[in-house]
Amino acid sequence: MKIHPWLYLSCLLLATTVQAAPTSEEANLSLLLTQLNILESTLKRAEAQATVAPDTRFFFDYPQIYSDIHAMREGINTYLTPSRAQPRTVETFPARYRTEVAPQ
Template sequence: MLAPIWLRAAYRGVPTFLVTALLLGQSSMALAESPAQRQELVAALRQLDALERTVAGGAAQVPIQPGERYHFDYPQLLADLARVRAGIQAYLTPSRAQPRDLFELAGEYRTERAAPPSLPTTAQGRP
């Protein structure tokens, strides 16, 4: 669903960071994560993979000419895509606080039995 949007935007020369922002903004973000939302975000990660490969290929094919006034900043675009990727991955796999261990384990579980109480040896007088 999102792949044709990427292709049309790339064909028309729309900046990729703008397309990324719009696509991530248009997805229906609910407060509770649903399986459909998770699938959409995973699909967005796959599309980011493809986009990063395309951008890296473009950066390799277009060398910066000395004396050019303007050039496209491919490293900055790759850094922005990495930041978007990190945000999606952080949402999909949130960090959880580690449980605190307040007390150390004793480690000694063997105890000696106390001697059974002995019967009184003195005879009690009877009336």
């Protein structure tokens, strides 16, 4: 299987972008969504340029990778924008009502 130079460069670009990632989880996941968009557009170019020789035994499964990218994108979007409010932490009382000294 021959790896095209543009595919190698795309992977390299994604790897260097991840190294310089923002610090918050939301920022990292938003960056990942952008990278998925870049990856999808690169795959579309690859699919358009793909040539299939009659004696080729294996083919790249473009519909499957598009499905996987879509599933990842949906999962990240669902996490970043939940459908309902998240439960908040309940503050506890110290529950120490007994003292050693009588009130004056």
